[in-house]
Amino acid sequence: GESVGLHLPTLSVQEGDNSIINCAYSNSASDYFIWYKQESGKGPQFIIDIRSNMDKRQGQRVTVLLNKTVKHLSLQIAATQPGDSAVYFCAEGTGGYNKLIFGAGTRLAVHP
Amino acid sequence: GAGVSQSPSNKVTEKGKDVELRCDPISGHTALYWYRQSLGQGLEFLIYFQGNSAPDKSGLPSDRFSAERTGGSVSTLTIQRTQQEDSAVYLCASSEDRGWNIQYFGAGTRLSVL
Numbered sequence: 001g002e003s004v005g006l007h008l009p010t011l012s013v014q015e016g017d018n019s020i021i022n023c024a025y026s027n028s029a030s031d032y033f034i035w036y037k038q039e040s041g042k043g044p045q046f047i048i049d050i051r052s053n054m055d056k057r058q059g060q061r062v063t064v065l066l067n068k069t070v071k072h073l074s075l076q077i078a079a080t081q082p083g084d085s086a087v088y089f090c091a092e093g094t095g096g097y098n099k100l101i102f103g104a105g106t107r108l109a110v111h112p
Numbered sequence: 113g114a115g116v117s118q119s120p121s122n123k124v125t126e127k128g129k130d131v132e133l134r135c136d137p138i139s140g141h142t143a144l145y146w147y148r149q150s151l152g153q154g155l156e157f158l159i160y161f162q163g164n165s166a167p168d169k170s171g172l173p174s175d176r177f178s179a180e181r182t183g184g185s186v187s188t189l190t191i192q193r194t195q196q197e198d199s200a201v202y203l204c205a206s207s208e209d210r211g212w213n214i215q216y217f218g219a220g221t222r223l224s225v226l
Contacts, residue, residue, distance in 0.1 A: 008152065032212045034214070034215075036217075041219070042219055042220075043116070043203055043205075043217035043218050043219045043220050044155070044203070044217045045217070046214050046215075046216065049212070049214060051212065089154055089155065091155075093212070099145075099157050099160055099168065099170075099171070100155075100157065100215065101157070102147075102154035102155040102156075103154055104153065104154045105154055
């Protein structure tokens, strides 16, 4: 399928290492944040979300950290696997309204 | 299937032609969204439907773009007089209700305008 994000920043990691993908969001009024994973030729797949009343949320092998002071969001993936290779997007939303504003994305490349 | 379904998966058209892109949301989801993803870019919001409320069309880039949602379910995005800069992947998502509910995406329609 068509590649997503040919000119995106790329994070290269070794299989088994932990990965950290960072995102700076734009609107200090945003109160909802979400991470998606997108593989080539597919639509974005939900990973994890967090509301602004929290600063950390954990899922299976993934953790999202939110720092509202500096408007920064990160996604941590533990024990990264080749299947984690994809483009990762953060998105922000405001006021319970579902229009999401997406970041440009980061490509994660996992090497065996 | 249980997910968001979009058709066609690929569409090649000539400049100046009209195209229609279809989205079948997840059954029971009242909210439906259209986004556009150009090569190397993030997703750009186009339009949002919620139940019987008037749609939010604030993201539509020009009056050549329109969308409708019939019966609160299937939606069609129409692009009239297509131009080369309309080439992109058009993604549809649905969620359960307004408020903070996860948006689930379809695989998209890849539109190529020659």
